[in-house]
Amino acid sequence: MGSMTKYMANLEIIEWSNQKVKVSRRRRRPRLFVTVHHTGNVSVNVAQRTTSAEIVQFLEESRSWIQKKLIESAVRISQLKRFSLTDLTTLPWLGEELPVRIVPHKFARGQMQKCSSEGFTIHTSRFDEDSLRKLLRSYYKEAGSNYLSLRASTISEKTGLEPATLKFRDYKTRWGSCSSKGQVELNWRLVAAHPSVSDYVIVHELAHLKEMNHSRNFWNLVEQHCPNFRQSKQWLKDNQLFFDFLTENKEF
Numbered sequence: 001m002g003s004m005t006k007y008m009a010n011l012e013i014i015e016w017s018n019q020k021v022k023v024s025r026r027r028r029r030p031r032l033f034v035t036v037h038h039t040g041n042v043s044v045n046v047a048q049r050t051t052s053a054e055i056v057q058f059l060e061e062s063r064s065w066i067q068k069k070l071i072e073s074a075v076r077i078s079q080l081k082r083f084s085l086t087d088l089t090t091l092p093w094l095g096e097e098l099p100v101r102i103v104p105h106k107f108a109r110g111q112m113q114k115c116s117s118e119g120f121t122i123h124t125s126r127f128d129e130d131s132l133r134k135l136l137r138s139y140y141k142e143a144g145s146n147y148l149s150l151r152a153s154t155i156s157e158k159t160g161l162e163p164a165t166l167k168f169r170d171y172k173t174r175w176g177s178c179s180s181k182g183q184v185e186l187n188w189r190l191v192a193a194h195p196s197v198s199d200y201v202i203v204h205e206l207a208h209l210k211e212m213n214h215s216r217n218f219w220n221l222v223e224q225h226c227p228n229f230r231q232s233k234q235w236l237k238d239n240q241l242f243f244d245f246l247t248e249n250k251e252f
């Protein structure tokens, strides 16, 4: 996926209202816009020649909106910190929140199932955080890999972009990769997100089979097969914490 190093040289920080604001300058950026990420980071995208004074003025004009978003992200982060699998009630699957039922089971080593109309059922004799997390992760890994591999072959058929191999991995911050030998890897956690998001990542990695870079030709190819890719790309940027329930340990 996107490599950050390309833009690192342009990294610019503005101090505004006790807040570090990351400034990204792009040559063809038509207007200023500010993003408050779910992590509580604030960034602005501006054109190459926008001055610091103009940026600060823009931030001032957006002050109440930024503050509202910062409060929302602080609330979300504190909720995540308190999030516990033992009082789990719903889980995201293909972008939908499905109900979860935990059913005590005397003998079973533990098993998780999905029934399309009722959501998830977890049969288990062990209700501690670690055991539940293990069950959850192995379910998402297996069912997620199955779903994504079906989508990938459908998309390959449609686009003619066929990887040499397709593997599934658990990355914390990456969504996929494509090697020069045509080996594509996808993050199985993507199954939690809306299908348009995982489709975008699949198209993105398959497009690298033809364009091994992030050039304009590359993005044109992505857009050709995934016209609304910008929305999904932005969603992934803004929602890294969304996937935290699938981390191996409670790291956040």
Ligand SMILES: [Zn+2]
Residues within 6 Å of the ligand: 001, 002, 204, 208, 213, 214
């Ligand atoms: Zn890429």
